């Protein structure tokens with residue numbers, strides 16, 4: 001059942017949120033396969049379950065039913081602490097609101113991700129190359145509040161990929177950026193995908209952003225649909 | 229790395245950090261000052277007893293170590309003591325309370341001088357008139373007295389005739405007969421100090437005295453000063469216990485509030501850390517480290533503050549209180565502040581550790 005070329009195999013994924021007595025179905029049976037090295041854009045109206053799908057893929061949230069295989073491992077069968085390990089080792093998150101730790105400098109934000117993954121903070125080789133690629137090498141000593149939105153997002157991307165995750169999940173990474181910075185970030189993501197073979201799933205509202213991806217997946221009412 | 233985050237977090241909300249540390253520090257100071265004053269004041273009492281230069285002390289039957297006894301022993305006792313072999317001097321004193329914990333001591337200046345080697349007068353000299361009082365330097369400093377100054381106690385105005393170096397018997401002195409009269413105890417004394425020809429005869433004389441005066445309390449001066457201790461002051465130990473208890477509770481509340489608001493304020497950061505794969509134990513660990521840092525910094529500040537309280541006591545109330553610095557108690561007080569603080573961090577830490585990362589990340 002697990003295909004080695006497939007990084008992600010999602011089958012009949014259902015997620016229900018309980019709010020008091022009311023149950024909200026955020027995902028109503030999602031099937032999705034992602035190959036290693038793909039760059040996929042996920043689009044759909046607000047509330048269609050895109051973020052919920054990301055949280056489950058990233059091990060931040062548990063599924064109500066269905067299976068989610070990442071690298072052949074079923075997340076739905078995992079305990080909380082196993083999913084925590086998945087977040088450390090297999091995925092990197094990029095959020096619309098950057099979500100850098102405000103009290104730490106850019107370098108330390110990146111180093112924190114390495115520390116949590118049990119890795120040493122190394123500043124040579126791959127690390128330097130990546131920072132050059134991201135164009136933030138000269139801004140690393142600054143705290144997030146003295147960085148522009150575009151710079152913060154690039155630091156967040158560096159943090160997300162520093163542990164070489166199998167999967168990069170970007171939830172509206174350009175949602176808070178102007179068109180110029182959006183373009184920088186989108187080009188970066190494409191570069192990461194093309195040069196480093198990074199598998200990327202990106203949620204976006206913006207058709208121009210979605211155009212950077214190899215493939216566009218549409219979501220509506222908790223399902224993946226063929227046509228928008 | 230975690231330590232860096234902890235320090236940055238504390239620096240980031242430095243006002244709250246310093247206030248919490250100060251609150252913890254005040255608790256520590258409170259404990260250390262109370263303990264230091266207890267030990268210091270008692271040690272000073274013991275030192276003053278030793279400063280008399282006597283070898284043996286006789287107290288009335290049924291009196292407690294610390295209490296201000298009035299004068300229930302007949303002065304004739306002195307004649308009996310004086311004829312015991314090896315006794316070179318025996319002198320009696322009478323103590324009369326003058327309000328608060330203060331008292332005035334009646335002495336026979338001649339006998340007392342022979343026994344103690346005499347007062348060392350810093351200014352002035354012995355009694356001259358009927359209204360003369362001798363005070364020690366601490367009492368003079370506390371009450372801003374100089375030689376010739378007038379001071380009132382026992383409904384009477386007295387003239388300071390001499391100021392002496394502290395460390396001998398008491399702080400205020402009047403002639404013995406005057407105190408006996410004032411306390412309506414003519415012919416009675418409250419303490420007998422005995423000096424021997426040779427220390428070697430101490431055990432023999434002690435045993436003899438105990439035999440012939442079985443009702444009285446008879447001590448060697450060393451024994452007596454060692455009895456002046458925290459354990460023998462009724463209520464002091466429980467009082468220290470209560471202060472420690474209050475400290476723990478206040479430390480708990482302060483840290484609880486500080487950490488609780490810190491956790492609420494940092495909902496998003498905790499979510500970020502979780503999205504990066506931090507375990508609940510790590511989140512709890514961060515809070516615990518912040519708390520330990522607060523408690524340690526607070527304790528150090530509290531310890532330093534005790535030097536200030538000691539200075540203030542020496543400056544303003546040296547006649548009533550003496551504070552010593554008690555390094556033995558530093559780890560104890562630090563442990564007490566840690567206990568209160570860590571208990572206070574428990575619930576906020578637990579709340580942070582089990583916080584839902586998604587809710588935190590979508591929290592606007």
Ligand SMILES: Nc1ncnc2c1ncn2[C@@H]1O[C@H](COP(=O)(O)OP(=O)(O)O)[C@@H](O)[C@H]1O
Nearest residue numbers: 017019024026045046047048049050051052053
């Ligand atoms: N923590 C939650 N509790 C309850 N309902 C939620 C929660 N998160 C999302 N939902 C609901 O689930 C649905 C999908 O939300 P979401 O995955 O955020 O959609 P999208 O990212 O596509 O806007 C929405 O109806 C939303 O209200």
Ligand SMILES: [Mg+2]
Nearest residue numbers: 050051052171
């Ligand atoms: Mg969303």
